[in-house]
Amino acid sequence: MSEHKEEGEDQESLQGISRWKRVPAYIWVTLAIILLTVLLHIIGMSDDLVNVALVYLFPILISAVYWGMGPAIYAATLSVVMFDFFFVPPYLSFTVEDLRYFISFAVYLAVAIMTASLAGRLRQQLDRVKSREATTNALYDLSRQITAITDLDNLLDNMTSQISLMLGSPAAIYLPDQQGELKLGVKQKSVSEFGTDKSAWGSRSSELAIADWVYKQGQIAGKGTPKLGESTGLYVPLRTENHIHGVLAVHMTTNEPEKQQEQRQLLEACGSLAAGAIARVKLAEEARLAQVTAESERIRTALLDSVSHELRTPLTAIIGSATGLMENDTLFTPEDRRELTGNIRDGALRMNRLVTNLLGMVRLESGMLQLNRKWCDVGDMISVVLAKVREFSPHREVTVQLPEDPVFFDGDEVLLEQVLVNIVSNAIKYSSNESMVVIRVENDASQSCVTFIVDDKGVGIEEPERTRVFDKFYRSPSTQHITGTGLGLAICKGIVEVHGGTIQAEGNPDGGTRIRIELPVGEDERPFSYTALGEGGD
């Protein structure tokens, strides 16, 4: 950026020459012509009028090239006067005869005017090329910087600071809010204006009103334009093909029409760049939202499918069994009745599990899950888990392998029991009735974590599905014939992660599935020692 700043200064100084050096230029011309006259006299060329007349062209040419039209004409006039006064006889006087030297004057004048205008035009062209190059560089730089930014706030911030730096004056961007009301998005003060009254520029209601007008009309307005030319700022709509995204405003410090024009062009270019960038960021955001919507749509469909199936099946069993019992009282043997009532109980228990899981999911998703952290005794926890598992599958054998010493850790025992119940009942559900389920607890003191491993010898989970099974409502295609909602493991994952632990599915080396849960022990594993309390004696 510093390059552009330097170039800007060069430009400034080039234009400055013609202005502030103009007065001294006349003195220089006068001195040069006097010196030349004296020199011509000394070397005695007074007789050779033709050469003298030609030599006088030098100061005219030089002043035309370097100082422009005014000094050149002045040089031409002074030269003809000098020539006539000192070299045309009668010397040191003007006579009527001398009028013929008006021809020399005309030639001088023509040379002065033509040279000066040619040089001036060249210089203007050079200026224009240089300033255009600076603008192009600045715009290129801006566009390069903003293409990399994907977040809107960051983008606006970057853009205003770049524009403000480029023009050396405060810049602001106004954007519409949710309701379509224009609001000040970001404002950048130029460094020199901190603390001055200009620093309030941009946030006052008058500026907002102009910005609003520009936003609604889609027309440029402000200083240097036909609309609202008396205001101090220039307001450019940020327009893409068919939409206005906001308004870019710059506090104009210059009063020169040329410079205003130039800044206006630069600002318009910046404005279209900014509009493009904002449109791009907005589109990306919209695309992301669309993706999220599609995903939540998928989940909703899965939820409906799964829940309606999972609710209807046990309901069918319950309603069927109950109505059967009521209507055909005499038909059934006592065994039949027991079977039907058992059917009702099983269906209700299954619905209860589903409702528990759904509520658990809702609590996790809504962030309402509060951990009731306490020191948990792992052995105690597992005994509760086994008692619950026995309720619905009393005949399955579950082996437990605990470390020698009791293991304690910091966690919410009720939630973690739910996790283990889900995992163990999955292990039972997806394996044959004769096979064994093993719960193993490992306590790695060096890593300060407790590991729960649940092994089964069931169908197993294919490698590519091992992370997906923890997704909400995901059910492996290979187990579609077994009923389930696809919620259990998702809840487990949620609960374990709230505890700062990890859960993963692996292959059981003996065939089947292995679920590994690692939970941090928490600080201060043993707050006190049993023997230190005088309870050691046995």
Place this chain on the structure above:
Amino acid sequence: MNAGLGARILVIDDEPQIRKLLKVTLQAHQYDHYECADGEEGIIQASMVHPDLIVLDLGLPGMSGMDVLHRIREWSQVPIIVLTAKDQEVDKIAALDGGADDYVTKPFGMGELVARIRVALRHVAKTTDEPILRFGSLVIDLALRQVELDGEQVKLTPTEYEMLKVLASNAGKIITQRQLLQQVWGAHHHESDSHYLRVYVGHLRKKLKEDPTRPSYIQTEPGIGYRFLLPAE
């Protein structure tokens, strides 16, 4: 186990279906059954009927079950079993510490509720302090402060003995962590001391030769407390 047969039971629940279910079941078990649908009526009934036990739903509309519990406890020590919805350990603890004798979580099996009713009625019926408690092969002699398991004496530290005594003399009933701490350690304890309980219970279970994964004496009620199991009836 005929303790409390014919006892008067008052059901306070706003759900007609639950009331009907309880009515049928309680009458089948030959209890004297009374019912009402809201808390205020429940309090009046409790003072008129003089029930031997109250089954109280915590989720009553209007006057909450907790308020009813507190109001009744102001003048009566009648056993109260509360019915609660799931996943609210805090509510259960509050009810138990607020004077409820036991809780049953909805949805519940009738067998579970009837067993709780029996235990609660029996504790009231038991007027004389029996000096010896027997649970299968476990014998606790409260007079001699001795514990025997399978005919062999079990050496317990004073704290372990106190814990076992509190749990066993309330056999079948739930004891919250706070109640246990209070009765064993007295007033000098903190809520955070529940870790002590776990460690002591762990040691006690070991000394009673319990299978940690299938305890037959001291059962953990997750998040709430402990229950000394009655031998299978």
